[in-house]
Every structure is written in structure tokens, then in C-alpha cells.
Amino acid sequence: MNKSRHYLRLSDRGKGILMSLGGVFVLSPDSLLIRLAALDDFTLIFYRGLFPIFSISLILWLYYRNRFLSVLIAIGWAGIINGALFASVNITFISAIQKTSVANTLLFLSSAPIFAAILSLLVLRENQRPTTWLIIALSLLGIFIIGWGSYGSASLLGDLFALGCALFTACSAVLVRYKKDIDLVPSVIIGSFFTLCYALTSSPDLAITSVQLVYVGIIGFILIPCAFIVLTIAPRFANSAEVQLVYLLESILGPLWVWLVIKETPSLNTIVGGSILLISVAWFAHHTIREEAKLV
Secondary structure, three states: OOOOOOOEEOOHHHHHHHHHHHHHHHHOOHHHHHHHHOOOHHHHHHHHHHHHHHHHHHHHHHHHHHHHHHHHHOOHHHHHHHHHHHHHHHHHHHHHHHHOOHHHHHHHHOOHHHHHHHHHHHHHOOOOOHHHHHHHHHHHHHHHHHOOOOOOOOOHHHHHHHHHHHHHHHHHHHHHHHOOOOOOOOHHHHHHHHHHHHHHOOOOOOOOOHHHHHHHHHHHHHHHHHHHHHHHHHHHOOOHHHHHHHHHHHHHHHHHHHHHHHOOOOOHHHHHHHHHHHHHHHHHHHHHHHHHOEEO
């Protein structure tokens, strides 16, 4: 008697959401490691640009082998632009973290899905599902609750950096989806080089202790390559706004790492707002994957 076996096959949209979940979990200790490294802005930006050049080049060389250079050249103008956007995300994120409160940074970064949704509609003619808009609204509510009481307490410049980071992130996601026929992962190498050059213009103090080297090494060799490779690939499968929505989980996972390691107890606002954010995005990811899965 033959027994048939059934497997769940994910659609492209389901794969994109699942990949985004993996990427955000990998990236989530980033803020903690930045705190532990305790480096000045430009020194940190320099090493965040330097290390991914080697790690991502190695990953791509192992994957493409003798096609590596041709794939790097094939990114064309889209890859150059995406590299510039990647560098801008790196620079504005560090500047925001250092110049404004974490709450303000999270508030403005949470606008990335909205920027992505608007740009997707204008550029790609992709309208969002009602459930996506609902989860975006709930996520914004969660972020607002997390930062309640601290908004406006930090510098305006830092807030603008955070807003710029959200916009650049959304632009990159939409560009990747627009040019999904091209592998734009090599553009992260270009973006890392741009990041490094930007830091060098301010003559950073490149002296670093062995402990700091471990922290920035984890960031540059593991977190950034893995997370941003996923962030570059995922919009080729799922809607750009939905990918950015999943990446909002970093807003609660980042402080959670700080709480577990540095023992900074989160406020009640953080717990309540973070719970809303976590539940909303988790439900969205679970619902999307189940909805898009096919039994074969």
C-alpha cells in the first residue's frame, strides 16, 4: 500500500516574510554590541564599513566562484544606487543612535514600512493589503507607546538622522524589488566601501582594543552580512512594505538583548508597546505564511 506524503510549499511571499524574520533575529543584537563597543561615531562607522567588505566578498566568492567579478559588474547603476543607500542607512543609523534617544530613533525608524508602502504604490504600482495597513498602524501604536514621555527630549538633528535612515531603508527595499531580476547582494560591498570612505573623511581614531575588536567583528563579519543579504534578497519575493514591517521587530528585540546582558530594566511603556509590536508582527508573519503555504 502506497502512502502519499504531503509537504507545505511556501509561495514567494511566504518565503520573503520567513527570510525577513530570520534576518531581523540575526540583526537584533546590533544595538547591544554598539553599546558594548563604546566607540566614537566615525570609528564605529569605519569598522562597520571595513569588515563587511571582506565577509560579503568571501560569501559571494564561495557561491559564485569564478563568476564573482562578472556578478559584481552586473549590478550596474541599480547596484551603485543601492550601495549608496546602504551606506546612508549605516551612517544615519549610527548618527541617530548617538545623537538622539533610543525612543525617538525607534519612532522614526518605524516609518520605514509607510515610506515603503507609498513608494511601492508610486513606483511599482503595488497596493497594500488591508491587513498590512492594519499591522502598520498597530506597530506605530506600539512604537509610540514605547517612546511616550521621551519624545522631544533629544536633539532635532538626531531625529532627522533617524527619519532619513527610515527613508533610505525603504528606498533600498523598493529598488531591490524593482530590479529583482538582478542579484544586488554585491551592492552591499559597494555600500560598505562608501561607508568606510565617509568615515575616513573625518580622520577617525582607528585605535581599538581587543575586546572592542570582538564586538565590532561580530557586527561586521556576522550581523551585517547575514541581515543585509537577507534584506537585499527578501523584497524580491515579498512586498517591500511587508519586509520592512517584519524588520520593525528589531525595535523590541534590540532592547530585549540590552535587558538580558546589561540588565537595563525596560520601562512599563516599553513592555506594553513592545508587546503590541511583537504580537502584531508575529501574527502578521504567521498569518501570511499559513495563508500563502500550499499543500503538495
